[in-house]
Amino acid sequence: MVVLLSTYLLAGCAISNRDGPIVLKVAQASNENEQNFLGRFESERRINNEYIQDLSEKQPDIRLHPSIIPAEKLEQELRVQTNSGLGPDLVIANSNQALSLLADGLTDPLKMTSELQKTISAEALKRVKTSDGSLAGQPVSQYIQLACFDKRKLAQAPKTLAELSSDSSHDKVFGMVLNMDDLYWSVGSFGAGEALAHSLADKKTTTAADKRLTNWLRWLKTASYQQNILFLRTQAALRAALISGEMSWISCWSNQLPQLRQALKEHLGVARLPDGTFGRATPITRLQVWALGKNSSKVQREESLKLMEFVVQPWAQKTYALKFRMAYPVNPAAAQIVNKQLPGGLAEFSEAEYLRITRGDRIVAAIQKSPILKDAIESTLSEIIFDGLSPEKATVQIKTQFKTKQ
Amino acid sequence: MTSPLLLTTISPGAIADEFLVWLVYLNRGTVQLQLLLVALVMLAEHRGILRRRVKHRLFPEYIRVLIGPLLLLFSAAAFSLVGLPWGLLRYFGLLWLGWMLFTPLKTLLLRINKKFPVEELESTFLRPVYVIVASISFVRLMGSMENLSQMPVANLFGVELTLGRIYLAIILIYTIFTLASRPATFLAWLSGVLLAVRPRNRRGLELLFRYSFIIIGIIGVAYYIGINGTAFIAIAGGLSVGIGFGVKEIISNFISSIWLLFEGSVRPGEILMINGDPCTVRKLGLRATQLKRGRDGAELLIPNQTFFTTEATSFTQTETSRRESVFVGAAYEHDPDIIIEILEDIAKSHKKVLEYPNVRAFMIDFADSSINYKLAFWVANPLDSFDVASDLRRTIWKRFEKEGISIPFPQRQVYPMEWPPTLQQSLHSTGGRGVVPQGEPPEAAGSSEESSGEANP
Incomplete structure (x- = not known):
């Protein structure tokens, strides 16, 4: 035993020797809402490998060792590892997860120089700031909700909900996921966000705001009555249906584009989600954040910070945004460069979008934080789509659920 | 790199890489501190230092072996209180405690029920479960669960097998092999009750059910890990070649066992x-x-x-009873009818000799020194025949003694010889027809045997 331990310790010293690259353990939360999907990390793993290989070439002092953790298990897994001193050096998660991990003491707050802060969009930084002003992590890129369609079945994606309804009556099958994250884009089209945000803040809502919420719920119900508009449980199911040709159009996330591109090749169309009569669609974004693990050694921490600084520089932001064409840069300078070269929908995303998505982000974060609230909201949406719940009753039900947070 | 009809290893290097990365943790002081403490406690336990200090009759040996792991768990609690990482101490403490708990658990079970199959429970269930839990929790602790479980390691007939799937398949197959006998026993019992299957046939039925469960289970596991019907056909093709060359005997024995059962x-x-x-x-x-x-x-x-x-x-195929015989000789002076009557009477009076088929005694030979008889009888259990025959021989001897019936036997008289023999001896030994040549010793040097006829005892 002693011999074994001595060997290990010697090996450990050898690893810390600066002659070779420093190994950094990276835990990445899978953002895909795809429970029980066997190959759900396949595409993420492939992209990770390419990304890491690229980074290793640019940063020869660092060797990244990533492991993907299902989003629903992230906190639990990190707690077990961190309590043992075996936590990762870097945690890649979305902004809400990063804030939650910091609050739980599973990551360290990040101290960024003002110079480095200038390289990142101010709105993106706001999303990782805690109430006491500390940063839960560093924003690196953002994934956007889009419309993905098969060009062989649909020449052009519908720009409005009315067009969507019209196309669905011409044998074009449309698919959406039945949860608030994925349906929130349509909330903006009816201006129903105000009622939800006020209820969440336990404020009184106006009759007009309530009516807009009811209109949104009514649209959901009406859409569910249509033969060619389908609501499925997971993004994986939607994606499979688009690839197999069962669907013509689905709501998708930009980080899923590589899989769809691989399957549909030049037939994949990407567009913005349709607007409504009240206003533009309000897709939420998933901000990818790099946070610092708690157990790193001094050298590992230094290298982690160095790497984090590197990945938000314009060159890295531009290169990776264009290489993988699945995320929007957080560096405004890089965003300007790549804007024209990104696929439809992604390219149309701009700094101004932040202002509209902040509300949605807060609402979705509140839902994700409380499993009881999440289940309750999904149950209500399910009742209105599949059962006989009226939009008026659903409005009251959802407002109550938001107010009581359950 | 992978052929659709070959078992090809894809990347064993990736697994080694994942394991080697664990060494990175040794850069961290808190990890080193925990491992050092674990090593010290284990060393102290190994040298008996911990147990020697707690020698008291209130603490039997199976309680004192828990001191080491408990010390690690207390250390973990202390580390937690001062804000240091403690998970490794707890992990090794629990792992050790689990291992040491086998002894008190076995003692407890035996105290409750002396006939409890403790050893079987330990080797087939407790220890395998322990190994599975320990390995999975260790990989999880190292943060490599997803990486290792999703790592492709082999390609079997076009199906990519990940390490996780292979590990799961091994666990499932082990479970099927271990537990298949339970439902098989139940089904055999149920068949016995519902279909009136005889108890000795139930055991065969039980084996048939067990093999059926195992075969269905293995096919299920194969389908679960992604091996489809086409792959099965390919495997069958491969096996047929393999059987032809290498495993013919094994398969032949296996098929024979199934056939024998049917x-x-x-x-x-x-x-x-x-x-x-x-x-x-x-x-x-x-x-x-x-x-x-x-x-x-x-x-x-x-x-x-x-x-x-x-x-x-x-002796049990269609009927379990067995016919056995005892041979005995009686002197010529005794009436054969009386002997036969006595022999049949002796056999009939034995408890294990069946009444039907009837006991029969036969006069079978006029031998050189006796009239020989055969006593034939039937026993219900073939394994009893040897004992019963022995009993009957003893009883016959005693009865003959009592009735004054003699059992003749050949007798020999031995005369010492001189060497070289005298002329008289030579003439006597050759029957007066010749002389043994000088210098050539007879086969039985120093002695000569001569039959002196038969005599009654």
């Missing part, structure tokens, strides 16, 4: 004559049949195909 000729409980000895079939295995020889209790392992290629005598 045929019902060799079932557990059956009594077979192997090399003249009655043996009870204990277990019909996949490769060999296990038998217990009645004569000396030796366990015989006979390849199943032997029962296909060689003759076997069964």
Whole structure:
């Protein structure tokens, strides 16, 4: 035993020797809402490998060792590892997860120089700031909700909900996921966000705001009555249906584009989600954040910070945004460069979008934080789509659920 | 790199890489501190330092072995209180405690029920579960669960097998092999109750059910890990070649075991004559049949195909009773009718001799010194025949003694010889027809045997 331990310790010293690259353990939360999907990390793993290989070439002092953790298990897994001193050096998660991990003491707050802060969009930084002003992590890129369609079945994606309804009556099958994250884009089209945000803040809502919420719920119900508009449980199911040709159009996330591109090749169309009569669609974004693990050694921490600084520089932001064409840069300078070269929908995303998505982000974060609230909201949406719940009753039900947070 | 019809290893290097990365953790002081403490406590326990300090009759040995792991768990609690990482201490403490708990657990179970199959429970269930839990929790602790479980390691007939799938398949197959006997026993019992299957046939039925569960389970596991019907056909093709060259005997024995079960000729409980000895079939295995020889209790392992290629005598195939015989000689002066009556009377009075078929005694030979008789009788259990025959021989001797019936036997008289023999001796030994040449000793030097006829005792 002693011999074994001595060997290990010697090996450990050898690893810390600066002659070779420093190994950094990276835990990445899978953002895909795809429970029980066997190959759900396949595409993420492939992209990770390419990304890491690229980074290793640019940063020869660092060797990244990533492991993907299902989003629903992230906190639990990190707690077990961190309590043992075996936590990762870097945690890649979305902004809400990063804030939650910091609050739980599973990551360290990040101290960024003002110079480095200038390289990142101010709105993106706001999303990782805690109430006491500390940063839960560093924003690196953002994934956007889009419309993905098969060009062989649909020449052009519908720009409005009315067009969507019209196309669905011409044998074009449309698919959406039945949860608030994925349906929130349509909330903006009816201006129903105000009622939800006020209820969440336990404020009184106006009759007009309530009516807009009811209109949104009514649209959901009406859409569910249509033969060619389908609501499925997971993004994986939607994606499979688009690839197999069962669907013509689905709501998708930009980080899923590589899989769809691989399957549909030049037939994949990407567009913005349709607007409504009240206003533009309000897709939420998933901000990818790099946070610092708690157990790193001094050298590992230094290298982690160095790497984090590197990945938000314009060159890295531009290169990776264009290489993988699945995320929007957080560096405004890089965003300007790549804007024209990104696929439809992604390219149309701009700094101004932040202002509209902040509300949605807060609402979705509140839902994700409380499993009881999440289940309750999904149950209500399910009742209105599949059962006989009226939009008026659903409005009251959802407002109550938001107010009581359950 | 991978051929659709070959088993090809894809990336064993990736697994090694994942394990080697664990060494990175040794850069961290808190990890080193925890491992050092674990090593010290284990060393102290190994040298008996911890146990020597707690020598008290209130703490028996099986309680004192828990001191080491408990010390680690207390250390983990102390580390937690001062805000240091403590998970490794807790992990090793719990792992050690779990291992050490086997002894008190076994003692407790035996105290509750002395006949409880503790050893079987430990080897087939507790220790395998322990190994699975320990390995999975360690990989999880290292943060490599997803990486290792999703790592492709082999390609079997076009199906990519990940490490996680292979590990799961091994666990499932082990579970199926271990637990298949339970539902099989239940189904055999149920068949016995519902279909009136005889108890000795139930054991054969039980084995058939067990093999069926195992085969269905293995096919299920194969489908679960992604091996489809086409792959099965390919495997069958590969196996047929393999059988032809290498594993012919194994497959032959396996098929024989299935056939024997269906045929019902060799079932557990059956009594077979192997090399003249009655043996009870204990277990019909996949490769060999296990038998217990009645004569000396030796366990015989006979390849199943032997029962296909060689003759076997069964005493239990359709009927369990066995006919046995005892031979005895009586002097010419006794009336054969009286002898036959006595012999039949002796056999009938034995408890284990069946009334039907009837006991029969026969006069079978006018021999040189006696009239020979055969006493034939039937016993219900073939394994009793040896004992019963022995009993009858003893009773015959006593009865003949009592009735004054003599059992003649040949007698020999031995005369000492001189060497070289005298002329008289030489003439006597050659019957007066010749002389043994000088210098050539006879075969039995120093002695000569001469039959002196038969005499009554």
